[in-house]
Amino acid sequence: MRGMRVISALAGLAGLAVSGGAHAIAWYFQTPASRMAQDIDMLHQYVMWLIIVIFIGVFSFMFWACYAHRKSIGHKAEEFHENTTVEILWTLIPAIILVVIAWPVTKVVIAQKDTSAADITVKVTGYQWKWGYDYLKGEGEGIRFMSTISTPRDQIEGLAPKGENYLLEVDNEMVVPIGKKIRVIITAADVVHSWWIPAFGAKQDAIPGFLRDTWFRPEQVGTFRGQCTELCGKEHGFMPIVVRVVSQDDYSRWVGQQKKAAAAAADEPGKPRDELVARGEAK
Amino acid sequence: MSAVIDSHAHAHGHHDHHGGYGGIMRWITTTNHKDIGTLYLWFSFVMFSIGGLMAVGIRLELFSPGLQFVDPDFFNQLTTMHGLIMVFGAIMPVFVGFANWQIPMMIGAPDMAFARLNNWSFWLLPFAATLLVLSFFMPGGAPGVGWTMYAPLTVQMGIGMDLTIFAVHILGMSSILGSINIITTILNMRAPGMTLMRMPLFVWTWLITAYLLVAAMPVLAGAVTMTLTDRHFGTTFFNAAGGGDPVLYQHIFWFFGHPEVYIIALPGFGVISQVIPAFSRKPLFGYASMVYATSAIAIISFIVWAHHMYTVGMPVTGQLFFMYATMLVAVPTGVKVFNWVATMWKGSLSFETPMLFALGFLFMFTLGGFTGLVLSIVPVDIQLHDTYYVVAHFHYVMVAGALFAAFSGIYFWIPKWTGRMYDEKLGQIHFWLTLVFFNMIFFVQHFLGLAGMPRRIPDYALMFETWNAISSIGAFGMGLAQLLFLYIVVKCIRSGEPAPQQPWEGADSLEWTHLPTPAPYHSFETPPVLK
Numbered sequence: 033m034r035g036m037r038v039i040s041a042l043a044g045l046a047g048l049a050v051s052g053g054a055h056a057i058a059w060y061f062q063t064p065a066s067r068m069a070q071d072i073d074m075l076h077q078y079v080m081w082l083i084i085v086i087f088i089g090v091f092s093f094m095f096w097a098c099y100a101h102r103k104s105i106g107h108k109a110e111e112f113h114e115n116t117t118v119e120i121l122w123t124l125i126p127a128i129i130l131v132v133i134a135w136p137v138t139k140v141v142i143a144q145k146d147t148s149a150a151d152i153t154v155k156v157t158g159y160q161w162k163w164g165y166d167y168l169k170g171e172g173e174g175i176r177f178m179s180t181i182s183t184p185r186d187q188i189e190g191l192a193p194k195g196e197n198y199l200l201e202v203d204n205e206m207v208v209p210i211g212k213k214i215r216v217i218i219t220a221a222d223v224v225h226s227w228w229i230p231a232f233g234a235k236q237d238a239i240p241g242f243l244r245d246t247w248f249r250p251e252q253v254g255t256f257r258g259q260c261t262e263l264c265g266k267e268h269g270f271m272p273i274v275v276r277v278v279s280q281d282d283y284s285r286w287v288g289q290q291k292k293a294a295a296a297a298a299d300e301p302g303k304p305r306d307e308l309v310a311r312g313e314a315k
Numbered sequence: 316m317s318a319v320i321d322s323h324a325h326a327h328g329h330h331d332h333h334g335g336y337g338g339i340m341r342w343i344t345t346t347n348h349k350d351i352g353t354l355y356l357w358f359s360f361v362m363f364s365i366g367g368l369m370a371v372g373i374r375l376e377l378f379s380p381g382l383q384f385v386d387p388d389f390f391n392q393l394t395t396m397h398g399l400i401m402v403f404g405a406i407m408p409v410f411v412g413f414a415n416w417q418i419p420m421m422i423g424a425p426d427m428a429f430a431r432l433n434n435w436s437f438w439l440l441p442f443a444a445t446l447l448v449l450s451f452f453m454p455g456g457a458p459g460v461g462w463t464m465y466a467p468l469t470v471q472m473g474i475g476m477d478l479t480i481f482a483v484h485i486l487g488m489s490s491i492l493g494s495i496n497i498i499t500t501i502l503n504m505r506a507p508g509m510t511l512m513r514m515p516l517f518v519w520t521w522l523i524t525a526y527l528l529v530a531a532m533p534v535l536a537g538a539v540t541m542t543l544t545d546r547h548f549g550t551t552f553f554n555a556a557g558g559g560d561p562v563l564y565q566h567i568f569w570f571f572g573h574p575e576v577y578i579i580a581l582p583g584f585g586v587i588s589q590v591i592p593a594f595s596r597k598p599l600f601g602y603a604s605m606v607y608a609t610s611a612i613a614i615i616s617f618i619v620w621a622h623h624m625y626t627v628g629m630p631v632t633g634q635l636f637f638m639y640a641t642m643l644v645a646v647p648t649g650v651k652v653f654n655w656v657a658t659m660w661k662g663s664l665s666f667e668t669p670m671l672f673a674l675g676f677l678f679m680f681t682l683g684g685f686t687g688l689v690l691s692i693v694p695v696d697i698q699l700h701d702t703y704y705v706v707a708h709f710h711y712v713m714v715a716g717a718l719f720a721a722f723s724g725i726y727f728w729i730p731k732w733t734g735r736m737y738d739e740k741l742g743q744i745h746f747w748l749t750l751v752f753f754n755m756i757f758f759v760q761h762f763l764g765l766a767g768m769p770r771r772i773p774d775y776a777l778m779f780e781t782w783n784a785i786s787s788i789g790a791f792g793m794g795l796a797q798l799l800f801l802y803i804v805v806k807c808i809r810s811g812e813p814a815p816q817q818p819w820e821g822a823d824s825l826e827w828t829h830l831p832t833p834a835p836y837h838s839f840e841t842p843p844v845l846k
Contacts, residue, residue: 057778057781057782058762058766058767058778058779059762059765059766059782060762060765060766061698061765061766061767062766062767068694069698071694072694072695072697072698075692075694075695076689076692076695076698079688079689079692079695080689083685083688083689086685087681087682087685090652090653090656090681091656091678091681093656093660094656094659094674094677094678097656097659097660097661097662097664098659098664098666098674101595101659101660101661101662101663101664102663102664102665103596103663103664103665104665107661107662107663107664108663109595109596109597109661109662109663109821110597110661110662111597111598112600112661113597113598113599113600113601113602113658114600114601114602114603114604115601118657119601119604119650122649122650122653123646123649123650126645126646126649127646130642130643130645130646133642133688133692134638134639134642137638137692137693137694138635140693140694141631141634141635141638141693141694142631144693144694144697145630145631145634187381188381188382188774189381189382190381190382190383194380194381194777196777197776198380198776198777199380199774199775199776200776218628222467223465223467223468223471223561224465224467224468224561226626226700226701228769230698230767233694233697233698235626235697235698235700236626236628237626237627237628239555239560239561239562239627239628240467240555240561241554241555241556241560241561242555242560242561242562242628244627244628245628246628258767259767259769259772260769261626261700261701261702261769261770262465262701263391263460263461263465263468263771264468265391265459265468265471266387266388266391266459267387268387268391268771268772269387269769269771269772269773269774269775270387270774
């Protein structure tokens with residue numbers, strides 16, 4: 033027993049030494065930035081505390097038996113081996129506890145599935161190994177870009193010190209306004225991927241050839257990071273998702289910039305004349 | 316009764332003791348349930364070592380952030396093969412080994428019903444294992460698709476994928492043949508008086524497991540065959556461009572995959588149900604309800620498969636149905652745990668190695684069951700799906716559940732198998748080392764999953780560093796501790812103290828009460844009569 037404690041203590045110290053204490057140790061959900069993520073956190077805690085209580089209850093019987101009903105202190109075994117009342121009770125009580133758990137959960141499940149009445153709809157496409165964003169409806173309609181990991185290869189291969197957002201940074205972030213319901217329509221171009229932002233409690237697999245959707249309503253300004261969570265080949269670990277939540281004004285400004293940039297790109301020399309005609313910029 | 320058996324053994328003498336062949340031919344041609352059981356057990360240990368080495372490779376790469384030892388492609392191959400080899404090569408065969416050794420002895424039969432089929436169902440395995448391992452040496456290497464082999468990523472793989480598919484076919488055949496044999500043996504070869512409801516619980520759990528195998532393995536064979544034809548013959552079962560659906564693969568796979576979880580767990584439940592009463596010196600509490608609970612778990616296991624797929628985007632009614640059905644599993648599983656604890660209650664407990672592993676099983680398998688309940692909650696699962704929380708959860712079920720039960724059973728029955736005792740002190744050290752290192756590897760992975768680390772990635776963000784380092788150190792320790800296990804077994808076989816007929820005073824099934832130690836080559840040539 034003592035050896036066991038020493039070993040685990042040493043191992044813990046070794047782990048800390050390796051990490052150098054440079055980074056905060058994450059051990060629980062990221063701070064929720066949406067009502068849905070809050071609900072998930074609440075459900076998790078609710079179930080977790082229930083489990084801890086039951087676990088301690090059941091295993092205190094086991095450990096008490098291990099202590100008090102040992103052969104080495106001369107405890108004699110009794111012969112009982114069934115008791116219908118007890119057996120019915122410990123079938124029924126867990127069943128009732130499950131109903132108690134299921135009730136609040138069901139409400140959240142239904143809310144989570146409700147993607148109607150969105151303010152902005154964005155189509156997200158998973159590629160090996162990057163994400164494509166198409167703003168389909170609402171303010172910003174028509175904006176489209178690709179989003180690829182921006183962590184330098186040198187950092188991954190250990191040739192340069194790793195940055196703060198190592199593996200969780202992209203060239204083009206998805207930008208959304210605070211407080212708006214964002215519907216995300218998700219698909220993939222090649223294999224199954226999965227789009228996930230933990231702080232919003234939104235995760236949806238990207239199925240090639242099919243459209244699926246989920247939604248989130250961000251309640252904080254900031255940058256939120258997630259990763260692809262369905263194995264999609266070699267670079268599966270290197271296709272992060274970054275969503276920047278901004279105020280409504282900043283969002284309008286960002287939309288303006290994107291539109292201007294898109295128009296500038298469209299005006300490059302060599303564009304066919306009828307395209308300009310179509311946009312009313314030439315006759 | 317044992318006197319009768321002894322005289323038979325003497326009458327046969329020793330020259331035809333092992334079926335006429337010696338050396339390697341004895342093992343290749345054997346139709347004896349004990350020899351075949353031994354082959355299964357050693358085979359699974361070899362696969363356990365190979366799969367374990369792969370796990371060490373994975374943990375080595377994950378020890379610190381950045382890519383150090385393996386490239387991402389090879390990392391994916393390691394996770395895939397680790398999973399396939401551990402599930403199909405290590406855990407399933409170890410329990411078939413138990414079934415072969417124990418079922419005839421526990422029901423009072425001379426051998427398995429189909430002796431030659433038994434030989435064949437074992438000897439299929441080395442071919443399948445060879446295919447699996449060979450796939451690493453093919454162009455493009457082994458498939459890097461995860462043990463779940465999700466479409467359409469499988470279409471992008473090299474020829475190693477085909478080798479894996481054929482390996483799965485062969486493994487499936489082996490399991491089905493073995494199961495038919497087990498079902499036939501149990502239903503037809505019980506000694507007079509051994510009614511179904513008097514069978515030891517280990518036999519019951521295997522009867523139910525064998526039915527699960529016969530029902531589930533063909534489904535897996537179908538899924539991988541469709542993958543094969545999608546790859547080579549232009550079918551589009553899992554390709555939307557041709558009218559197929561990638562999610563269909565997941566449905567088929569998990570329709571096999573969830574019963575598979577119980578195929579792995581139920582024989583372990585059986586072992587524990589023999590060990591706990593023996594070391595509590597008290598009969599199993601609620602025998603009948605144990606049988607019913609096991610059957611209930613088996614039936615429910617066929618209607619919960621889509622809880623592995625909450626994030627594919629199924630309708631809300633589908634999510635709710637699979638959530639309620641999954642939560643329901645907790646009821647019969649709870650009954651089993653309560654029964655085991657009640658068996659210990661007011662017993663006369665002693666803590667030899669088999670009992671220690673059984674208690675380790677009980678404590679940590681329950682923990683794994685509870686995290687399973689957490690994962691059954693749809694919104695929570697959507698947050699935790701495909702993260703390290705899931706990895707931690709199923710390793711608590713597979714390792715602390717199935718592997719601990721297997722260790723418990725090996726220490727429990729090895730005196731009967733070899734005629735010798737293992738070194739009790741070393742056995743207990745093996746238990747404590749395995750327990751500590753196991754928790755070091757996997758308990759911290761719950762935190763990684765909660766904090767958002769996806770599974771199957773070769774590199775990770777800096778906030779996951781500490782837990783990964785601890786987990787990796789645990790993995791190295793766990794690997795080394797299993798070398799001690801090998802040493803204990805070899806030492807037991809070569810130079811253990813001779814074991815008495817009944818080394819455990821509380822054990823009361825036929826192999827202890829009616830057979831000498833070591834068990835004779837043909838267990839019961841005349842069936843014992845149970846009053």
